[in-house]
Amino acid sequence: MKKWLTRTLAGLVIMVVAGGGVFAEPRGTLRVALTSDPNSLDLCYGADRNASNAGWRLFNSLVVVNDDGLIEPALAEKWEVSEDGKVYTMYLRKGVKFHNGEDFTADSVVFSWNRGRGNDVTWRKKWDIVKAIDKIDEYTVRLHLEAPYPLLLRQVSYFWNIVPEGYLKEVGEDGFTKHPVGTGPFRFVEWKKGDRLVYEANPDYWEPGKPRVARVIFRPIPESATRMAAIKTGEMDIVSRLTAEEAAMLKNTPDVKVIEYPVDRVFYITFNNLTSGKGLPTENALVRQAMNWAVDMEAIIGALFNGHGRPVSGFFVPSNLGYDETVKPFGYDPKKARELLKQAGYADGFDIELAAPTGAYSQFEQVCEAIQGYLSEVGIRVKLTLMESGKYWDLEAKKELPPLFGDSWSCREGEPLERLEGTLGGWKQSYSSWFDPKIDEMLTKVAAMPDENQRAAIYRQLQAYMKDNPPFIYLYQPMTFEAVSTRVKNYRPRAAEDYYLKDVSIDQ
Amino acid sequence: MQRYILSRLIQSVFILFGVLLIVFFMLQLTGDPVSLMISRHATPEDVEALREELGFNRPVAVQFGSFIAGAVTGDFGKSLRHKQPAMDLILSRLPATIELAATALLLSLVLGIPLGLVAGSNPGSFWDLLSRGTGLLGQTIPNFWLALILVLVFSVHLGWFPTFGRDTWTVLGLTLPTRSVLLPAFSLSLFTMGQLVRFTRSAVMEIRSEDYVRTAYSKGIAHRKVYIRHILRNAAIPLISIVGVQFGYLLSGSIYIETIFSWPGLGNLLAESIGNRDFALVQAIAFFSSFVVVFLNLLTDIAYALADPRIRY
Numbered sequence: 001m002k003k004w005l006t007r008t009l010a011g012l013v014i015m016v017v018a019g020g021g022v023f024a025e026p027r028g029t030l031r032v033a034l035t036s037d038p039n040s041l042d043l044c045y046g047a048d049r050n051a052s053n054a055g056w057r058l059f060n061s062l063v064v065v066n067d068d069g070l071i072e073p074a075l076a077e078k079w080e081v082s083e084d085g086k087v088y089t090m091y092l093r094k095g096v097k098f099h100n101g102e103d104f105t106a107d108s109v110v111f112s113w114n115r116g117r118g119n120d121v122t123w124r125k126k127w128d129i130v131k132a133i134d135k136i137d138e139y140t141v142r143l144h145l146e147a148p149y150p151l152l153l154r155q156v157s158y159f160w161n162i163v164p165e166g167y168l169k170e171v172g173e174d175g176f177t178k179h180p181v182g183t184g185p186f187r188f189v190e191w192k193k194g195d196r197l198v199y200e201a202n203p204d205y206w207e208p209g210k211p212r213v214a215r216v217i218f219r220p221i222p223e224s225a226t227r228m229a230a231i232k233t234g235e236m237d238i239v240s241r242l243t244a245e246e247a248a249m250l251k252n253t254p255d256v257k258v259i260e261y262p263v264d265r266v267f268y269i270t271f272n273n274l275t276s277g278k279g280l281p282t283e284n285a286l287v288r289q290a291m292n293w294a295v296d297m298e299a300i301i302g303a304l305f306n307g308h309g310r311p312v313s314g315f316f317v318p319s320n321l322g323y324d325e326t327v328k329p330f331g332y333d334p335k336k337a338r339e340l341l342k343q344a345g346y347a348d349g350f351d352i353e354l355a356a357p358t359g360a361y362s363q364f365e366q367v368c369e370a371i372q373g374y375l376s377e378v379g380i381r382v383k384l385t386l387m388e389s390g391k392y393w394d395l396e397a398k399k400e401l402p403p404l405f406g407d408s409w410s411c412r413e414g415e416p417l418e419r420l421e422g423t424l425g426g427w428k429q430s431y432s433s434w435f436d437p438k439i440d441e442m443l444t445k446v447a448a449m450p451d452e453n454q455r456a457a458i459y460r461q462l463q464a465y466m467k468d469n470p471p472f473i474y475l476y477q478p479m480t481f482e483a484v485s486t487r488v489k490n491y492r493p494r495a496a497e498d499y500y501l502k503d504v505s506i507d508q
Numbered sequence: 509m510q511r512y513i514l515s516r517l518i519q520s521v522f523i524l525f526g527v528l529l530i531v532f533f534m535l536q537l538t539g540d541p542v543s544l545m546i547s548r549h550a551t552p553e554d555v556e557a558l559r560e561e562l563g564f565n566r567p568v569a570v571q572f573g574s575f576i577a578g579a580v581t582g583d584f585g586k587s588l589r590h591k592q593p594a595m596d597l598i599l600s601r602l603p604a605t606i607e608l609a610a611t612a613l614l615l616s617l618v619l620g621i622p623l624g625l626v627a628g629s630n631p632g633s634f635w636d637l638l639s640r641g642t643g644l645l646g647q648t649i650p651n652f653w654l655a656l657i658l659v660l661v662f663s664v665h666l667g668w669f670p671t672f673g674r675d676t677w678t679v680l681g682l683t684l685p686t687r688s689v690l691l692p693a694f695s696l697s698l699f700t701m702g703q704l705v706r707f708t709r710s711a712v713m714e715i716r717s718e719d720y721v722r723t724a725y726s727k728g729i730a731h732r733k734v735y736i737r738h739i740l741r742n743a744a745i746p747l748i749s750i751v752g753v754q755f756g757y758l759l760s761g762s763i764y765i766e767t768i769f770s771w772p773g774l775g776n777l778l779a780e781s782i783g784n785r786d787f788a789l790v791q792a793i794a795f796f797s798s799f800v801v802v803f804l805n806l807l808t809d810i811a812y813a814l815a816d817p818r819i820r821y
Contacts, residue, residue: 015702039589039770047589047784119561125554193600194772195674221770222779225656229664229671258592365574390785397555430550430724 001421014306024202033227033239035193041180044121049497052158053220057501058099059161059182062090062109063153068493069414071153071320075162075183077103085148092139096206098164100186106135111165126159151214152452154413158301185211185502194220200397205502206225212490212505228483231256237485237506240497244306245363247481255486260479264319264381264495265410266312269371270423271432274357277403281350288470290340294378296332300370301476304363308479314463315423317477319495321415321452322459327467329474337378340452349379353402357389361408367475368406397430405433406475412496415459417447424471434471462475477503516809527798531791532575536568562588575791578632582703584792589784594728594792597777604674607685607757608766611693613751615630616701620748623697625740631713639705646702652712652764655695659768662691672770696762700754707750711743745816752808760797761806 004041038051043059046052046257062076076090081122116127116481129152132144145152167181175293180188185207188290201211219236221227227239228246232253242250271282281287297311305418311329318456341347356368365386372382384401387395397403420443427433439462484491487507559565563574575691578584584594622643627639663671668687675688715721716739724734766775774793781789 037783037785040591045591117541192772193597194776195604219673220771222776225768226659226672226768226770229659232664233667233671235671247529266575348746397550397552 013115016423016473023419024209024212024422025378026212026214028213028487028508029217030218030501030506031235031503032214032501033221033236034218035220035224035228035241035323036222037195037229039219040177040189041191041197041259042163042177043159044116044118044123045126047122050220053498054252056184056498057163058180058184059163059188059200060096060184061160061162062092064091065154065157065414067494069321071157074157075109079153079333081450085150085448089136090141090143093206094139096183096357097204098167098183099181099202100164100167102164102166102181104162104164104183106141107138108162108165108199109133110135110159111168112162115163115168116160119455126155129155130507131424147447148450149451150419150447150455151413151415159214159413165312166423174452186216189215207502210502212503213501214503215219220456230487231483232484236483237488238331238491239484240480240493242481242483244308244479244481247483250483253483257484257486259482259484260308261493262310262477262495263315263321263409263410263461263480264316264412264414264477266315266317266416266419266477267367267403267406267408268315268472269362269406269475270397270421270433270472271470272401272403272405273436274426274433276353276398276401277433280343280352280403281346281401283350284344285348285469286340286344288346288473289468290378291375291380291473292330293333293340294337294380295330295371295374295473296474297329299333299472300367304370305478307478308474308481310428310479312474312477314466314474315420315472316416316463317495318461319414322456322463324460324463327463330467332368334374334378341380346379347383351381352384352404353383354406354457355385355387355395356406357392358386360389362478364406365410366407371406371473383415393431396433398434401433404473407431410496412498415455417443420462424481436469436471438465438469439471462472512813513810516806523802524795524799527795527802528576528579531574531794533785534794535791560603560714572796577615578794582631584795585788587781587786587789588787589781595796597789598774599790601772601774601777604681605759605766605775606691606773607674607689608696608762608771608773609755611685611698612697612758613755615693616697616704616754618753619697620704621708624705625712625743627705628709628712628733628743629716634711638787639709642814643702643706643709646698648691648698651695651762652768654698655692658691658695672750673767674772676804692765692771696758696765697766698752700758703750703754704747709741709747711746712739714789715739743753745812748811748815749808752803752804752811755806756801759800 002227006216019325034050034054036050037046038054039045039047041055041058043052043055046055046300052057060075062074063071064074066072077093077095078091080089081087090106090147092106092109110133113127113130113133117124117255121127123496124145129145130143131146131147135143136467155410164181168176173180182208185202185205187202189198189200199216205211218258221230221239224242224246228242228250230236231239231250234255237290247260250258271277271288275284277467283414300313301307301309313327313329316324318325345434354372354487355366356365358365368384372384375382382404396405409423411419422429423432424434424436424439425432426440426444442458442462442465449455449458480497489505489507490503491499542555542562542564563571582595586592587594587597590597623635624641625640627636630636662668669691670688673688675686677686678686710802721734721738724738760774763779765771766773767779770776774797778790778793781793782791
């Protein structure tokens with residue numbers, strides 16, 4: 001009996017040890033199409049989503065945002081935030097090694113932070129949120145802020161790639177650019193610019209059982225018709241940013257799955273009460289409401305995007321923190337629009353100018369032309385100017401655009417604080433043309449509020465306020481289309497068009 | 509001859525200076541690039557700081573001076589997007605473009621000239637009809653459209669070629685092209701091919717009725733000899749200039765063809781840099797391409813003078 005028990009126990013122990021230690025070896029090659037060649041794999045310099053999607057596979061940050069939008073430990077195992085929200089104590093993971101064998105310690109964090117605040121670092125502002133870092137011991141650091149900033153950990157997760165101090169000192173910045181080294185699930189193999197970028201699984205990755213593919217090959221394919229052809233022939237496993245027509249054409253292709261999801265980006269036409277819009281009828285909230293009621297957004301989406309898009313309300317999308325579904329988009333009611341204009345004292349309408357950028361966004365010129373048409377139906381005579389987008393953004397930053405202008409703003413933090421501050425910050429922000437003291441007060445409050453529930457509550461108030469006092473003609477949230485080979489498992493792109501590849505596996 | 513070469517050289521320098529002038533002021537016309545480069549969530553102070561850092565707030569004359577000084581030494585500054593010297597990026601993309609351009613030129617020569625020769629010698633025949641058709645189509649079909657059709661037929665349906673990209677094959681340290689170059693090169697070659705067919709055909713037809721050909725025949729020289737020694741040699745002269753000029757254009761990279769096939773060459777880089785308003789890079793590529801064209805034109809003129817002893821300077 002005793003012997004039997006010992007044997008069973010021993011067997012169990014062996015099974016547990018074996019089961020825990022032996023994860024399936026990473027296998028297969030995953031081929032991912034990018035829509036442009038990354039400008040850099042270093043997150044300090046990454047210019048767009050293609051660069052950050054490729055770059056982040058090599059690195060880790062202190063924390064990571066999971067698929068549910070919640071912050072999870074990464075290189076920091078846990079953390080504490082001080083009462084006043086200005087000091088973050090991060091307890092770091094032990095035993096993590098960079099791809100070159102160097103140990104990850106508190107010094108790596110301090111070094112990365114100093115480097116990130118360098119003068120030519122594109123995203124130095126994101127590192128500069130933290131004003132000082134204390135190394136407490138080998139595996140503890142303390143981040144000091146000037147003022148509480150609830151989005152800190154999200155920004156850290158998107159911009160702070162932790163780099164190896166010894167390696168950088170040895171090879172220099174140029175050497176690091178040529179062969180980046182991090183702690184991420186994949187390590188760098190080769191990069192032929194404009195052609196292919198090759199990674200292999202990091203065998204010493206700290207998350208057990210990950211990654212699950214042995215090799216990843218990114219290839220830039222700028223032309224969407226070519227991306228479609230490449231998934232059809234099986235040359236690629238994942239292609240993104242297809243047009244609605246291309247996605248429809250792929251629907252019946254064997255071994256290919258088409259996915260469609262809304263992107264966290266909103267299109268808008270903004271009003272101006274700082275420069276060119278001063279003293280115009282649009283300073284009256286009733287007029288601005290009327291202009292929202294006058295536009296049939298559903299019809300525009302139907303005609304120009306085959307229905308792939310959703311009208312937005314209040315600058316929030318459903319995946320945002322504090323999104324209030326009871327605040328409905330305006331909808332189309334020209335009668336009500338005329339009524340409101342009459343109430344505001346503009347029964348005969350008025351003349352106004354609208355500007356839109358060309359070549360920057362899919363069909364946005366046509367959207368603005370449609371809006372011009374809808375506004376004319378309620379008596380608002382709009383003069384539309386289309387402008388080359390370079391010139392356009394230049395004027396936008398100088399606040400020299402006409403009193404109405406169209407643009408869009410994306411967001412990856414899961415809450416639209418930057419989008420709101422950027423467009424509604426008044427003179428404080430380059431690209432804003434509107435200032436409303438009430439909105440500003442709420443934004444200031446939310447920016448200093450560490451508690452997510454309370455932040456969500458303020459966001460809800462804001463949405464209600466921004467419906468009655470619209471600073472924009474609210475337009476739409478676009479859809480994006482991707483096609484994925486059915487061999488690929490666990491690929492989950494998110495509203496910011498980013499993804500992790502460490503969970504992805506591939507059937508042979 | 510030396511005087512001729514010298515005068516052509518001086519002309520070329522003036523042309524290149526003109527190109528630099530245009531390339532520089534092209535940037536001034538599109539407004540201040542700073543607002544395009546900076547994050548949307550930037551304060552006016554950030555914009556000012558970056559403007560200062562990149563030197564865009566200096567007087568235009570000063571900016572132009574430093575631009576010319578750099579350009580002369582091949583230094584166009586760093587790409588704003590890649591944070592690397594623009595010239596390095598161009599040189600890294602050059603092999604792919606040379607491979608594509610050379611293959612395209614070779615295809616158009618191999619297919620275009622024989623067709624033109626046969627057609628010119630047998631006017632009104634089936635070959636003549638074919639050659640005139642090829643000439644017309646080659647020069648009128650938009651090559652980006654043809655490229656998409658070729659991908660659909662030969663890659664997606666038949667699976668003979670990869671749909672995109674450049675695969676190479678390395679033997680003894682040499683990078684050799686593979687079949688991945690054929691579709692883009694064919695699409696790119698069609699225009700040049702059309703031109704070659706037409707010019708060869710008309711050159712042959714014209715020369716056939718020249719006095720010296722008639723004289724050669726009347727002296728009793730065999731047709732083969734007349735054809736090779738008199739007709740071919742004389743027909744080759746106008747082709748030199750076509751080949752020279754066309755190769756210049758092919759080498760500056762085709763935006764459409766390289767983009768459609770994700771070919772990692774100069775045209776692809778140019779398209780990307782225009783899209784991202786990477787001004788240093790756009791300027792560098794524009795100048796580099798002009799340089800190649802001017803240089804090849806110069807070589808063509810010299811070759812022309814050497815090949816045709818009737819030309820006197």
